[in-house]
């Protein structure tokens with residue numbers, strides 16, 4: 001074989017194995033010059049470089065912390081590649097990203113606000129103290145990441161240590177883990193900015209133009225609901241949900257990671273969810289693989305992760321039953337027999 005051909009062959013082998021190993025899984029990495037985000041000494045002309053002007057340097061040599069970078073004074077939740085989870089001008093259910101939004105004043109109620117309160121020391125409702133020994137939020141206050149938060153690992157208290165590498169070389173859906181396994185999922189490139197703004201937008205479930213999140217809801221994958229169960233364990237496992245066999249109707253807590261019966265309209269094997277379904281009642285799939293014949297309920301079918309305008313982070317008001325788009329959403333989005 002000629003040397004040239006050999007090189008070509010090796011090139012192909014490398015490309016194919018990169019594809020097989022999942023290099024470029026589609027999880028987004030940061031771009032831009034280093035100085036946009038990092039400072040080497042937090043000092044320039046004797047003045048601090050940090051965006052908030054504080055002299056003590058931040059971990060990972062950053063100019064900002066999590067909420068510093070992910071909060072905007074503007075009105076658009078997704079600008080210049082930055083996904084914003086807090087809008088100083090006030091976000092709404094129609095102007096936010098898929099994770100929802102944090103209030104501009106963090107709530108300190110005992111599971112009694114409409115968002116996860118950063119700094120809140122209340123125990124998570126449904127806390128399973130036998131399973132969740134690592135959680136330090138009752139003393140450190142709920143944080144973004146690490147032993148007192150939702151993103152990153154369960155071993156480091158420091159936010160940046162907990163998500164180390166997540167922004168440059170992401171290997172888990174939205175930098176989320178259950179134990180050491182990354183949560184499975186496939187994220188909208190615009191964090192659902194377009195669908196939430198206008199649900200009549202055509203849904204794209206894969207590729208560069210993917211505009212909806214495809215959540216995992218399987219028994220084998222670390223599903224998005226298992227992420228919630230890290231802190232709200234009893235709501236997922238204590239005969240509320242599957243994972244073990246033998247759990248079925250009549251339920252004692254609302255199920256998650258269970259299939260929606262195919263006899264229900266949204267569970268129908270020919271029913272393709274549209275933009276309103278993704279906004280008000282998203283379903284999950286085994287291994288986050290889109291499959292209209294096997295749709296499942298997840299925690300996020302009813303809640304958004306960071307917060308919403310409704311009590312309990314719900315996508316719609318529970319007491320009003322109003323999803324803002326007619327009676328085919330909210331609880332009735334799935335339970336069509338009750339419409």
Ligand code: HEC
Nearest residue numbers: 030031032033034036037038060160163164165166167168
């Ligand atoms: C858009 C913002 C942004 C830009 C631009 C950026 N970084 Fe980072 N970088 C981060 C954030 C946020 C973290 C900490 C969280 C993490 O590790 O995910 C980080 C962490 C790091 C780390 C420690 C984690 C690791 O991967 O080992 C290194 C090293 C690093 N950056 C180097 C660089 C270099 C070199 C550049 C320029 C080529 C650069 N960064 C550009 C945001 C950025």
Ligand code: HEC
Nearest residue numbers: 028029030037064065066069081082144145151159167174
């Ligand atoms: C220096 C600015 C900066 C800091 C600090 C920062 N982020 Fe980010 N973050 C970004 C940018 C820019 C993106 C969009 C690019 C990307 O997807 O990685 C992003 C993306 C993300 C994403 C979505 C990743 C994906 O799946 O597409 C998550 C989740 C996230 N950040 C969480 C955090 C958490 C948690 C912290 C603190 C521990 C943090 N960020 C700190 C700038 C920052």
Ligand code: HEC
Nearest residue numbers: 111112113116117120124149150228231299303305312313
């Ligand atoms: C790291 C632990 C942790 C994880 C993971 C977590 N939560 Fe929480 N959650 C808390 C804590 C602590 C509270 C109580 C403090 C508060 O209300 O902010 C809470 C409160 C809540 C509340 C009540 C909020 C209110 O104030 O009314 C809801 C609803 C909720 N979580 C849903 C979820 C969902 C859905 C997920 C998964 C996307 C999730 N949680 C993941 C820690 C967590």
Ligand code: HEC
Nearest residue numbers: 248249250251255258259260261281297301330331333334
């Ligand atoms: C994403 C779809 C979905 C949404 C939204 C949804 N449910 Fe369910 N619900 C299910 C599934 C799936 C089951 C389990 C059905 C089975 O056992 O086959 C279920 C079961 C139930 C049960 C138990 C029935 C039994 O047989 O034990 C009740 C009650 C219930 N849901 C009420 C509600 C209420 C109230 C809301 C709104 C707050 C709601 N559901 C929203 C999918 C959904």
Ligand code: HEC
Nearest residue numbers: 111125225228229232235236254256298299301302312318
């Ligand atoms: C079918 C819709 C639905 C699903 C699915 C669902 N929830 Fe809820 N959740 C609600 C409603 C409605 C409430 C309001 C309180 C109530 O009715 O129990 C609530 C309340 C909560 C609260 C606040 C409890 C308190 O004491 O204030 C937490 C925490 C919570 N849910 C977490 C979860 C987690 C974790 C999952 C997934 C394992 C989940 N939810 C799945 C509808 C749902």
